[in-house]
Amino acid sequence: MSDKIKDKSLGMWYLSGILGGVKITFAHLIKNLFSPSERVTLNYPEEQHTYSPRFKGNHILTVKNDGSLRCTACMLCATNCPADCISIVASEHADPHVEKFPVKYEIDILRCVYCGFCEEACPVDAIRMGPEWQIPDLADGNFIYDIQHLAYRPQLKGGIISVVDEQERHQAGI
Amino acid sequence: MVKCTINGQTVEVKEGTTVIEAMHQEGMKIAHYCWHPGLSVAGVCRLCMVEIQGNPRLQVGCNTVVTEGMNINNTSDKVKEAVQWGLDFHLINHPLDCPVCDQAGECGLQDQYMEFGQYDSIMAEPKQKKHKVVDLGPTVVLDSERCILCSRCVRFTTEVSKTNELGIFNRGDHSEVGTHEGTSLDNNYSLNTVDICPVGALTSKDFRFKQRVWYLKEQKTICNGCSTGCNIKVYFNTEGFFRVKPVYNEQVNGYWMCDQGRDIYKFANKQARYQGGKRYNQGQWVTDEAPGHVAMQASKVIAQNKNKTALILTGQYTVEEYEIAIQSFLASVGNSIGIKNIYHWNSHISEINNFDGTLLRGDRNPNTKGLIKVFEKYNIQTQVEDLEKAIEAGQIDTAIVAGPEDLTYYKQSNQKMVSLISALKNIVWLQSTINPELEEKVKSNLFIIPMKSYLEKSGTFINFNGIEQSFRAVTTVMSQALTLGQAIGLMMGDQKAVLPAAETAADHAVKPFVQESRPASQVMAEERKKNEFIYKRGATNER
Ligand code: SF4
Ligand code: SF4
Ligand code: SF4
Numbered sequence: 001m002s003d004k005i006k007d008k009s010l011g012m013w014y015l016s017g018i019l020g021g022v023k024i025t026f027a028h029l030i031k032n033l034f035s036p037s038e039r040v041t042l043n044y045p046e047e048q049h050t051y052s053p054r055f056k057g058n059h060i061l062t063v064k065n066d067g068s069l070r071c072t073a074c075m076l077c078a079t080n081c082p083a084d085c086i087s088i089v090a091s092e093h094a095d096p097h098v099e100k101f102p103v104k105y106e107i108d109i110l111r112c113v114y115c116g117f118c119e120e121a122c123p124v125d126a127i128r129m130g131p132e133w134q135i136p137d138l139a140d141g142n143f144i145y146d147i148q149h150l151a152y153r154p155q156l157k158g159g160i161i162s163v164v165d166e167q168e169r170h171q172a173g174i
Numbered sequence: 175m176v177k178c179t180i181n182g183q184t185v186e187v188k189e190g191t192t193v194i195e196a197m198h199q200e201g202m203k204i205a206h207y208c209w210h211p212g213l214s215v216a217g218v219c220r221l222c223m224v225e226i227q228g229n230p231r232l233q234v235g236c237n238t239v240v241t242e243g244m245n246i247n248n249t250s251d252k253v254k255e256a257v258q259w260g261l262d263f264h265l266i267n268h269p270l271d272c273p274v275c276d277q278a279g280e281c282g283l284q285d286q287y288m289e290f291g292q293y294d295s296i297m298a299e300p301k302q303k304k305h306k307v308v309d310l311g312p313t314v315v316l317d318s319e320r321c322i323l324c325s326r327c328v329r330f331t332t333e334v335s336k337t338n339e340l341g342i343f344n345r346g347d348h349s350e351v352g353t354h355e356g357t358s359l360d361n362n363y364s365l366n367t368v369d370i371c372p373v374g375a376l377t378s379k380d381f382r383f384k385q386r387v388w389y390l391k392e393q394k395t396i397c398n399g400c401s402t403g404c405n406i407k408v409y410f411n412t413e414g415f416f417r418v419k420p421v422y423n424e425q426v427n428g429y430w431m432c433d434q435g436r437d438i439y440k441f442a443n444k445q446a447r448y449q450g451g452k453r454y455n456q457g458q459w460v461t462d463e464a465p466g467h468v469a470m471q472a473s474k475v476i477a478q479n480k481n482k483t484a485l486i487l488t489g490q491y492t493v494e495e496y497e498i499a500i501q502s503f504l505a506s507v508g509n510s511i512g513i514k515n516i517y518h519w520n521s522h523i524s525e526i527n528n529f530d531g532t533l534l535r536g537d538r539n540p541n542t543k544g545l546i547k548v549f550e551k552y553n554i555q556t557q558v559e560d561l562e563k564a565i566e567a568g569q570i571d572t573a574i575v576a577g578p579e580d581l582t583y584y585k586q587s588n589q590k591m592v593s594l595i596s597a598l599k600n601i602v603w604l605q606s607t608i609n610p611e612l613e614e615k616v617k618s619n620l621f622i623i624p625m626k627s628y629l630e631k632s633g634t635f636i637n638f639n640g641i642e643q644s645f646r647a648v649t650t651v652m653s654q655a656l657t658l659g660q661a662i663g664l665m666m667g668d669q670k671a672v673l674p675a676a677e678t679a680a681d682h683a684v685k686p687f688v689q690e691s692r693p694a695s696q697v698m699a700e701e702r703k704k705n706e707f708i709y710k711r712g713a714t715n716e717r
């Protein structure tokens with residue numbers, strides 16, 4: 001291969017590109033050293049980026065005023081999910097006006113593509129995509145989020161209240 | 175015959191046909207709730223409006239008999255408007271809780287709204303509150319708010335089950351379906367009301383909340399609950415079978431089936447089945463073996479006891495299986511001593527002619543007639559009594575038993591059979607469902623070979639009336655399980671028995687991808703169309 005390049009001066013053609021790159025790197029190094037406020041990178045994890053409130057991160061199951069799950073186990077989210085990562089087992093609720101509720105609601109977060117279709121399908125604002133985006137964990141099983149994690153993890157401080165209120169709905173007669 | 179014109183098309187129908195029936199015969203669409211081909215005409219939903227030339231007012235199609243030269247139309251704006259307003263009235267007090275309603279996906283309200291409605295409601299009043307989750311009986315739950323008061327369920331209990339448990343109480347928008355004082359909806363046909371309820375007002379306790387209907391596939395087959403052999407469809411997905419519904423067959427079951435037949439799917443689900451072959455030898459269990467392997471092991475002991483091997487058959491297998499099984503049995507061992515050592519085991523021999531007046535028969539085997547027919551062909555006339563005698567006389571020391579699929583009705587009979595044969599030297603037991611009695615009692619050399627349930631194989635049942643009904647496999651639950659023919663074949667030393675039937679040149683011919691060339695197990699989108707409530711009824715008369 002190499003003996004095809006006979007002319008030694010032609011073999012140095014890449015040097016100018018490398019030197020150009022080194023120049024840019026050093027220019028940034030000097031800039032960052034002397035004016036830290038203009039840095040484009042963060043000192044993660046001490047510093048963290050704040051995302052837009054519309055960011056689609058880890059799921060949250062909302063709750064009613066009394067703290068019970070808002071979800072009606074209609075399985076529309078599971079039907080809509082393109083990654084097929086939501087699994088729900090429904091059961092009969094003691095209150096006839098609630099009727100149906102999930103005894104199991106699991107999201108396999110490693111299969112989730114964060115498309116937000118579940119949020120969109122839900123008729124009662126029971127599932128939302130929250131602002132959290134970190135999912136690191138140790139064991140495989142921890143990536144399957146259950147009701148306890150989705151609705152009552154410590155970060156949610158007792159649960160996020162759904163905008164759809166059962167009482168109001170019943171008064172309005174719908 | 176009467177000639178009339180419907181939507182510009184000339185139609186010829188039998189005398190006395192109603193407009194709605196005529197339209198279904200022609201496969202035309204017409205909205206309706208209260209009319210059901212298996213019930214009397216009530217004319218209460220006012221949705222089947224048609225315009226008849228010469229008549230200034232719209233008429234209900236279900237209660238108008240076609241007369242000569244009638245010019246009928248249900249596509250005019252006048253009809254469309256009437257149907258739309260009819261629907262709006264039905265929806266005034268409807269809670270629209272489709273997300274929690276089990277009927278969603280196969281609901282008459284949803285379907286007809288999409289087909290004929292599609293408007294915004296202009297009702298401003300609050301909705302009428304009624305009872306939710308009313309326990310009507312052991313099988314059915316009622317949600318009064320969802321009920322559209324079509325009275326199908328009430329007519330069913332008066333006309334078909336003749337038990338009269340249901341009625342409509344109160345007046346106007348306070349009307350509610352309910353059971354009469356002191357009764358509950360408790361008869362052997364109660365679940366048919368769930369099928370005919372066009373909305374989600376009546377739901378089955380067994381199926382409630384188990385699955386959304388759009389996750390299920392359906393496939394037609396025959397019920398193996400009794401010798402009536404009702405035509406049914408089973409609903410299933412990868413998690414198993416979930417429910418059973420009747421399919422219309424004029425000669426066998428009409429539109430209905432009994433509640434006992436609704437349970438047949440449970441015996442085919444994994445939880446009830448032998449997951450692998452089992453052997454018991456000198457006080458030790460060997461479990462989780464491939465069924466074929468157990469059969470091969472059994473074939474060794476059978477080969478040593480050729481003259482003393484008996485084959486005991488229940489009426490729960492298909493005609494095709496009996497043919498192969500008896501043939502290979504006779505060819506190899508059964509005939510060697512000049513006696514045909516094959517016996518018919520029927521649990522309900524004394525009740526075989528019992529009949530509940532509607533569908534359910536005392537003979538709980540789907541294919542008793544089929545077994546008898548094959549027996550006749552090979553000139554075998556033995557019963558369990560003959561087996562008892564033969565065992566007493568010491569003529570038998572190896573028994574091959576093709577056990578029943580559903581043990582519910584074989585409970586006592588199973589105990590008797592197990593104690594009868596438990597003293598024998600070798601027992602080969604073929605069954606799909608787990609048989610704890612057998613495993614407990616038998617202390618001799620035992621082979622248990624898992625069978626395919628009837629939902630996993632194609633074949634023919636002959637019902638009490640001699641009607642031959644063929645069905646095809648619904649799906650596979652236990653891929654290793656054997657059919658009766660395969661198991662007996664293997665035990666008789668024919669190792670080719672488990673291979674699929676020889677392929678012909680036709681199987682290899684390149685076929686164009688058209689509907690006819692699809693594999694038998696493939697369910698097409700049209701077949702799953704939940705809108706059959708509107709589209710298909712006239713053509714196939716289902717539901
Ligand atoms: S975000 Fe998308 S992929 Fe993830 S659970 Fe929801 S629907 Fe499924
Ligand atoms: S989260 Fe919403 S869409 Fe999903 S099952 Fe619950 S109520 Fe239905
Ligand atoms: S419960 Fe169902 S079948 Fe009975 S009247 Fe109401 S809607 Fe009709």
Ligand code: SF4
Binds near residue numbers: 398404432436
């Ligand atoms: S009557 Fe017999 S065949 Fe019909 S559904 Fe009932 S058990 Fe099945």
Ligand code: FES
Binds near residue numbers: 205207
């Ligand atoms: S179907 Fe004719 S009135 Fe109901």
